[in-house]
Amino acid sequence: MKRVRVEIRLKPGHFDPEGDVTAKSLRDLGFAVSKVGVSKAYTIDLEAKSDSEAVEAANAMCKKLLANPTKDNFSVEVLKVEEGTHREGK
Amino acid sequence: MKRVRVEIRLKPGHFDPEGDVTAKSLRDLGFAVSKVGVSKAYTIDLEAKSDSEAVEAANAMCKKLLANPTKDNFSVEVLKVEEGTHREGK
Numbered sequence: 001m002k003r004v005r006v007e008i009r010l011k012p013g014h015f016d017p018e019g020d021v022t023a024k025s026l027r028d029l030g031f032a033v034s035k036v037g038v039s040k041a042y043t044i045d046l047e048a049k050s051d052s053e054a055v056e057a058a059n060a061m062c063k064k065l066l067a068n069p070t071k072d073n074f075s076v077e078v079l080k081v082e083e084g085t086h087r088e089g090k
Numbered sequence: 091m092k093r094v095r096v097e098i099r100l101k102p103g104h105f106d107p108e109g110d111v112t113a114k115s116l117r118d119l120g121f122a123v124s125k126v127g128v129s130k131a132y133t134i135d136l137e138a139k140s141d142s143e144a145v146e147a148a149n150a151m152c153k154k155l156l157a158n159p160t161k162d163n164f165s166v167e168v169l170k171v172e173e174g175t176h177r178e179g180k
Binding site: 001007009019022023025026029031032033034035036037038039040041042043044045046047048057060061064065066 | 091097099109112113115116119121122123124125126127128129130131132133134135136137138147150151154155156
């Protein structure tokens, strides 16, 4: 089993209203924030024989489902999985 | 100016319906996916004198606004910013 992390973010130049509102809210709370960008991250467990096969599959997932080619960029990285103990955090 | 990346994810044990639906959709497309988790990532530009000050501010932002202490875990990392050329991607 391989675990990949896929991040989907808006291409530069696209409006990010959620980021803008978040930046304003943080400034209202007193934080010296100039800009906020919001993106979505998927942690995906999949069957793959190698890291490169996992990345290839994740790229295909982005193109077929997860990313909108008109407005999104995406990045893929392979995460390390501790076999047998899939605990995260506390 | 410092740039931090904040990721908000569900604590283990909380239901992630968006992840479950995404996993099903990916399986329907033929991908050998066993589990998908969805999280949200914020890229935040802020005024801070040091990396540690930036991390401290980002932790406070999570506690005050971005993360729900009942159901979310969060992580913070400082990103490198190329001063003068804030280009991302192509």
